[in-house]
Amino acid sequence: MNVTASTKTPRPDGDGRGYMTEERRLIRDTAREFTMNEVLPVANRLDPEQGQIPMELRQKMADMGYFGIRIPEEFGGLGLGAFEYCLVAEQLARGWMSVASIMARGQAGWLRLGGSLSPRNAERMQRAARGEFLQAAALSEPGTGSDLASISCRAVRDGDHWVITGSKYWCTFADGADYITVFARTAPPPSADKRYLGISAFLIEKPRGQLPENCEGHPIPKIGYFGWNTYELSFQGTRVSADSLIGEEGKAFYLMTYGLETARAHTAARSIGLAQGALEDAIAYAKERKQFGMPISEFQAIRFKIATMATKIQAARQLLYFVCNEIDQGRRCDTEASMVKYFASEMAEEVTSEAIQIHGGAGYTKLYAVERYWRDARLTKIFEGTSEIQQRIISDNLLGKSATDRRMIEQAFDHLA
Incomplete structure (x- = not known):
């Protein structure tokens, strides 16, 4: 893949072709x-x-x-x-x-x-x-999902090392990766509105197929997202050298948030890909499957389903193109990134579900890929920030934070204290 980025700023035409060099x-x-x-x-x-x-x-x-x-x-x-x-x-x-x-x-x-x-x-x-140094990320914990400022996994300095203790959840690829990036608290938060301070990130190298030393883990049984394992990890005094710290001590929360726009765009892209696969399979099946003496693609109900599916996919794709263009132009687009993640993931579940409906009973078997698209699409509404978190970000940016949100932050801080 020997291609370089275009130096020209594409013009965002309504059909998206202005973006496509x-x-x-x-x-x-x-x-x-x-x-x-x-x-x-x-x-x-x-x-x-x-x-x-x-x-x-x-x-x-x-x-x-x-x-x-x-x-x-x-x-x-x-x-x-x-x-x-x-x-x-x-x-x-x-x-x-x-x-x-x-x-x-x-x-x-x-x-x-x-x-x-x-x-x-x-x-x-x-x-x-070269694909020789692949990462797994350990952010979430058994009691901490969207509220990453409340992580409790600890890292304590011991001479030239840090000692990491605590549990992590939803660490996909923990066994197959070449290193795990672990986010742990190295200092207590100074105040309720600065809970994000005191969190540090550590790069823990390890052999492929193994977990780090003094770390136990168990695969989490999932309904989809197969192809690799997702782990619950327990760090029991894992020692890492002082130079394993990524960025500044106590300021790793900025690392978490810095790349969120691209991460959410990436999830939107995955959602769109799932929906596109389901659409293409549904069209092919509708042309082949015959009922009442004709292909079901001749029935208006099926044709309208496919028209709606295609429209939703294209709408999500065009919003994604806009967000990616804003990211690459260095313009802030946190609201729009949340919008595309929210819209595309919700769309993907709807479209993949409709694809199963078009397949009828065949869609509910593992003989067709639409059930895989459906299972995986369901996850896109959860990871990289749930749909509800995206709605909160969008509404907060439009309306300002609510008094209820401020009270929740204060109560969470009281609990940590």
Whole structure:
């Protein structure tokens, strides 16, 4: 994938074509071909048996440059923007959402955003671009999901090391990753309105297929998002060197929030990819399935369902293009990023559900991929901030924080104290 970003600022025409330079069309179409030839057959074979994403497929992704889309060229990446990143993510999710997600485990993550440009970190970024240094993120905890400022996992300084103790939940790829980024509290919050201070991030390297030393974990049984394991972790005095700290001590919450716009755009792209896959499968099935002597695609009820599905997908895609363009132009778009994450994920569940309806009883079997799209689409409304969190962000930005929200913050702080 030897393509560089266009230096021209695309004009956002109403149909979206103003965003799509020739380079971007090439990136999209290449990712589409890769997905249909390499990803989809693997997903159709392994997802029903809850198999793992094969190393062979991961290597092919690395050869395409997909793990280094956002890493600067000087470190071996493609040096592209959120737009190109999401174009590829949408296509990969059309095949298997887990593959579109593992792509994000490259990109050098918080290391790129908060790490120093030391020779060691430069080498790590080069490995990440090659798909050889992939990340798992340990943020959520058994009692802490959306309210990440309330994490209780602790890290205590002990000479030249930090000692990490506490539990983490929803850590996908904890076993297969090359390192885990752990967010832990290194100091108590100074006040109720500054609960986000005192949280630090640590890079814990480990062998693939293992957990860090003094860390126990168990896979969480899931209804979807197969291809890799999601863990509950218990850090029991895991020691890491002092230079494992990413960014400034006590200010890791800024790292969490800094990349949220792109992360939410990425989730929207995955949602759109799932919906697109379901739509295409529904159209193909409707043309083949005959009832009352004709294909069901001839029935108005089915035709209207497909028309509505396609319209919702296109609306989400155009909003995504706008958000990605704003991100790449360096303009703040936290409200719009929440909007596209919210709208696209809600849309994906609706569209994939309708695709099952079009398939009838066949859609409720594992013989067709629409049930996979449906299961995975349901998750997009939860991770990277639930739909309710997105609605709260949007409404807060439009109306200001409510008095109820302020009281909730004060009560949470009292509980921590």
